[in-house]
Amino acid sequence: MRRLPDNRLKLTAIRLAACCLALVGLAGCGEPPQTVFKLNSVELLKQEKLFLSGGQSFDDRYSTEIGTILTAFFGTPDQPRVPKVLPEEDPAAEVLSQEKLDAAAGPVLSTLGDNGYHGKGLYREHCAHCHGITGDGAGRTARSLNPYPRDFRLGKFKFKSTPLRSMPTDDDMMQLLVKGVPGSSMPSFRGLLKSDLEALVDYVKYLTMRGQYERYLMAELSNLEEGEPLINLTASGVQDEDDPAKEKYLDSMFDLVGEGLVEDVVERWIDTDDNRSEVPDAPAAMLLDHPDHQALVDQGRVLYYTGGNCAQCHGESVAGNGQTETFDDWTNEWIKSPGVDPFAPATYADFTAAGALPPRPILPRNLSSGEFRGGGQPEDIYLRIANGIEGTPMPAAATLESDQIWALVAYVKALPFIDVDQRLRHKSVNDNAIAK
Amino acid sequence: MGVLNSSTKVCKSILLFFFVLMAGCYQQPSAENLQYDADAVEEIRSQVKAMDWE
Numbered sequence: 001m002r003r004l005p006d007n008r009l010k011l012t013a014i015r016l017a018a019c020c021l022a023l024v025g026l027a028g029c030g031e032p033p034q035t036v037f038k039l040n041s042v043e044l045l046k047q048e049k050l051f052l053s054g055g056q057s058f059d060d061r062y063s064t065e066i067g068t069i070l071t072a073f074f075g076t077p078d079q080p081r082v083p084k085v086l087p088e089e090d091p092a093a094e095v096l097s098q099e100k101l102d103a104a105a106g107p108v109l110s111t112l113g114d115n116g117y118h119g120k121g122l123y124r125e126h127c128a129h130c131h132g133i134t135g136d137g138a139g140r141t142a143r144s145l146n147p148y149p150r151d152f153r154l155g156k157f158k159f160k161s162t163p164l165r166s167m168p169t170d171d172d173m174m175q176l177l178v179k180g181v182p183g184s185s186m187p188s189f190r191g192l193l194k195s196d197l198e199a200l201v202d203y204v205k206y207l208t209m210r211g212q213y214e215r216y217l218m219a220e221l222s223n224l225e226e227g228e229p230l231i232n233l234t235a236s237g238v239q240d241e242d243d244p245a246k247e248k249y250l251d252s253m254f255d256l257v258g259e260g261l262v263e264d265v266v267e268r269w270i271d272t273d274d275n276r277s278e279v280p281d282a283p284a285a286m287l288l289d290h291p292d293h294q295a296l297v298d299q300g301r302v303l304y305y306t307g308g309n310c311a312q313c314h315g316e317s318v319a320g321n322g323q324t325e326t327f328d329d330w331t332n333e334w335i336k337s338p339g340v341d342p343f344a345p346a347t348y349a350d351f352t353a354a355g356a357l358p359p360r361p362i363l364p365r366n367l368s369s370g371e372f373r374g375g376g377q378p379e380d381i382y383l384r385i386a387n388g389i390e391g392t393p394m395p396a397a398a399t400l401e402s403d404q405i406w407a408l409v410a411y412v413k414a415l416p417f418i419d420v421d422q423r424l425r426h427k428s429v430n431d432n433a434i435a436k
Numbered sequence: 437m438g439v440l441n442s443s444t445k446v447c448k449s450i451l452l453f454f455f456v457l458m459a460g461c462y463q464q465p466s467a468e469n470l471q472y473d474a475d476a477v478e479e480i481r482s483q484v485k486a487m488d489w490e
Contacts, residue, residue, distance in 0.1 A: 355467035
């Protein structure tokens with residue numbers, strides 16, 4: 001048997017030791033499981049840039065005070081709370097269930113039952129790696145996904161049956177969990193029990209409310225005088241209601257809790273079913289074998305290039321290449337801060353250091369792909385056109401009648417079957433018709 | 437010559453070790469953890485309960 005020379009043996013041993021140490025290092029340096037909420041540092045930085053001069057920062061104690069107020073109402077990732085204010089008939093109790101929050105929160109303890117998962121820690125098991133523990137859309141896998149996972153804290157949802165600036169219904173959120181979002185990294189969770197899905201819906205609503213309230217609190221900082229706390233707890237014991245300190249305490253409680261939490265955040269989620277947009281019955285010509293179907297498609301084609309103004313963003317070839325340098329609201333939120341240019345990374349390095357994901361322009365849907373993120377049923381597409389898509393440049397078609405919207409739906413549904421040369425010929429035919 | 441060769445390899449191994457170690461320790465920028473005052477949390481909860489919201 002051949003023996004290795006001593007110096008080679010030593011070298012091999014050193015290499016082996018180096019590899020072992022590196023592995024230990026890798027294991028030791030890995031991020032431990034995150035069980036705490038994150039501060040919305042990006043929003044705080046934005047507020048500082050908007051309201052403080054000369055690169056100043058808010059005092060650190062404001063971050064702690066915001067954390068304290070949020071924790072008082074919303075609890076922690078392991079012990080979430082329905083943010084109740086009133087002892088009875090509290091609005092928050094109408095929209096969130098403590099039992100469901102408890103099923104979705106905490107560490108992963110789900111077990112595989114006879115017919116699916118029986119949940120505990122469902123959010124951390126299924127959602128947190130993309131959406132983050134805080135629902136900030138910055139989970140560990142977020143950076144490598146396109147589009148980025150949704151940041152719930154802005155309180156905007158793209159795919160819903162309700163109009164712009166209103167919250168989605170529980171059923172909208174349930175549908176999204178069941179169907180997933182085609183063309184994105186959001187999968188279908190059809191395999192989960194209905195009770196588990198309902199728990200996740202409530203938990204996403206909870207994270208959204210918490211994030212909305214955090215933003216409200218941060219916006220309040222600019223109204224404070226130097227050194228003034230958001231809530232002066234020490235003044236609560238003052239008996240004289242005319243005492244300025246007591247007055248300020250009461251004002252802040254009504255502003256921050258009564259108005260900020262209850263009216264601005266929680267009540268927006270009440271009776272969302274009442275805001276649902278009606279989809280009028282589709283015309284018979286929507287049927288592919290109807291004699292007037294082609295005429296409906298042609299009407300939609302004309303609208304695409306004219307009254308619907310669709311080509312401006314979706315492109316003349318419908319490939320989604322008309323407008324490629326706009327951003328969604330989640331990015332616009334901070335890139336519109338003073339001095340930030342989304343195409344110059346050096347101008348926003350402080351935002352990415354604070355946790356913002358590098359800005360990416362939002363691309364209009366390539367309508368020839370036949371893939372629709374908000375659902376490909378005619379009714380889904382009707383809603384996207386009629387109501388627009390929240391948080392994106394896609395506007396609501398306020399000037400179109402329902403029969404025109406149905407014509408656009410017919411055209412959009414037909415597009416994957418029309419080749420690009422023919423689409424561009426359509427465009428030139430339309431231009432000639434308009435010129436005449 | 438052999439000694440020099442061997443020490444170069446040792447240096448390479450050490451450099452490789454630090455490189456892998458640093459790669460493992462790199463963490464993406466992230467927002468800071470939320471800090472809160474646990475006593476004040478309870479104080480706020482009890483004051484909210486005691487408030488006359490009418």
